[in-house]
Amino acid sequence: MHKFLIRSFVSSLVLLFTLTVAAVAKDVKAAFVYIGPTGDHGWTYQHDVGRKAVEAAGFKTTYVEGVPESADAERVLRQLANSGHDVIFTTSFGYMNPTNKVAKEFPNVKFEHATGYKREHPNVSTYAARFYEGRTILGTIAGTMTKSNVIGYVASFPIPEVIRGINSFTLAAQKVNPNIKTKIVWAFTWYDPGKEAEAAKALIDQGADVIAQHTDSTAIVQMAEKAGVYAFGQASDMDKFAPKAVLTSVENNWGPYYVDRVKAVANGTWSQKDTWHGIGDGMVVISDLDSQMPADLRSKVKKLQADLASGKVHSFTGPIYDQKGNLMVAEGKTADDGMLAGMMTYVKGVEGDIPK
């Protein structure tokens, strides 16, 4: 009898302990909402690579692809929040208002919105990458490799993110080759292989022999391959789609951030943040440099990459002038994040006007 009591006491203690441990190490589930298909080899593809890193770190994940930025986004978010997900990553700008709206209703669920600026509730964080640092590298390569001194650039929408990229690219190209001009074609889309290919073709017809892009499909590098000009991959390493044309790619590397944030949710240390990481933090990655680039250019690029990572070099270091010749950043100064976040003027050397 006595023995039985002790035994049952011990076993109930063990049971209690297991239950407590189970409660603490609660399974954290993360959800991802994508604007496009996971097979776009661009924006969504890279977010899904990040999601897989979260899975590899031992967490459960769910994703919904092709969610339009219409009234549907809100329903998908609510359904994810309602079905036991602890943290939801919304990976397109257009989800900003639905994210904040649903976050209000689910204060215990964490929301992470990519590329937005609204954090209306304490459970909403925002994150973005300093892609312009990658474009400093691309500009350096483009300015060196061009023979026609005309560089083409397929842009998506005239928002600060894209203008900043064009400027950073042009400044870097001018540094190695003061004679270059950057020609822009606005595609007004993030993903439309047909339109993107047309835009690239138009630029090539105007004499561009290096094409950069701020849209997501592989159509531009493939068009460049056909026309025999150089191009750069966007978002993911696009070398396999156009081995001759692609000199390097700027990869979006979301994995480390995602794992970090999901772990923070699991440990109970998650708090609201506005993250803007670049090459130094590994969110922006430069793919392998193509062997068509001269060896001295390759070593120069490697050094630049290290300097951008350490902060020794800043993409926007003065003196920087706008198209009309007004001083934007004084000599020896660098642009602060506020200026970068609202950048809506071209620097000198970019052709054309920003569409209004």
Place this chain on the structure above:
Amino acid sequence: MIKIVKRDQPSRAIFFFTPVLAIILTLVAGGLIFFILGFKPFEALKFFFIVPIADKYGFSELLLKATPLCLIAIGLSFCFKSNNWNIGAEGQLTFGAIVSGGVALLFYEQEGFYILPTVILAGAIGGMLYASIPAILKTYFNTNEILVSLMLVYVSKLILDYLVVGPWSNPEGFNFPETRQFSDSAKLPLLFEGLRIHAGIFLALAAVVISWFVFYKTYLGFQMKVSGFSLKTAKYAGYKGKKMIILVFLISGACAGLAGVGEITGPIGQLHREISPDYGFTAIIVAFLGRLHPVGIIFASLVVAITYLGAETAQIFMQIPKYTGQVFQGMILFFLLASDYLLFFKIKFIGLKK
């Protein structure tokens, strides 16, 4: 032995039975596709068609989704019944949303009872204006309304792009392609706290009742029916064809415009580039699945609305690619068109006589 015999005249019973047959065939084929993809077919179908509407919230979302589909399909049935092929409801929706959104922005940060009716009316007028283009070109210049209305869809989307990127973009919004949020007076009231279903559903129901009355109780409805059967007969009977063509296009445009109003003043609350996941095109499937009958269209809009919701649920819970929703919509139309064969032909089983 099986023999196929031509019917003397289309069967009325079959006319209303084939949509049901099409849905059943879609379910069977869908189950088969899930099976081939390696999912349990019954579980997949359950997550597709039952789970999303199993609770109050899910059901309200179904109604929210069906509202624009029903409204547009009712409008389209006016055109389709009378042999006018308006394929551009998506454009009329977009243009209606542009006009009503513009009016709503005029009333930014203002409150008043007159704002919402003005905004709604503006949307209907916008849709009518846009639908009048293919109608007038057809009646006076003999153009093909299918091409004109379809091409105008892309024009309307480009106009919307231009406005939200440029002159109408939110001044505090870092130039992102979206307008300001509308004031509360410019938004459709919600019917229940915590649900997104809004007063727009009454517009759809009103359209159902009015269309039933027009189709079956008025001279116009009779004219439309005759023109639908035979344009020559209509001409011979002395109907003023041009007037009718323009009228049905205007009705259709108004309905699509109102559907646009419902989206932007309902769940979205602003204008941006993506206000409709192609409701204007999907509503064509709805109109035919509902046999151009107002009551049929109600059921058809609910069925098609589920394919949107089900695709999301199936991806969240079973990792089935979300694009299967579009596959289902395509299959419904395909099977409907295929089973229409039974309207004109019947299959006879001739037994061996002893």
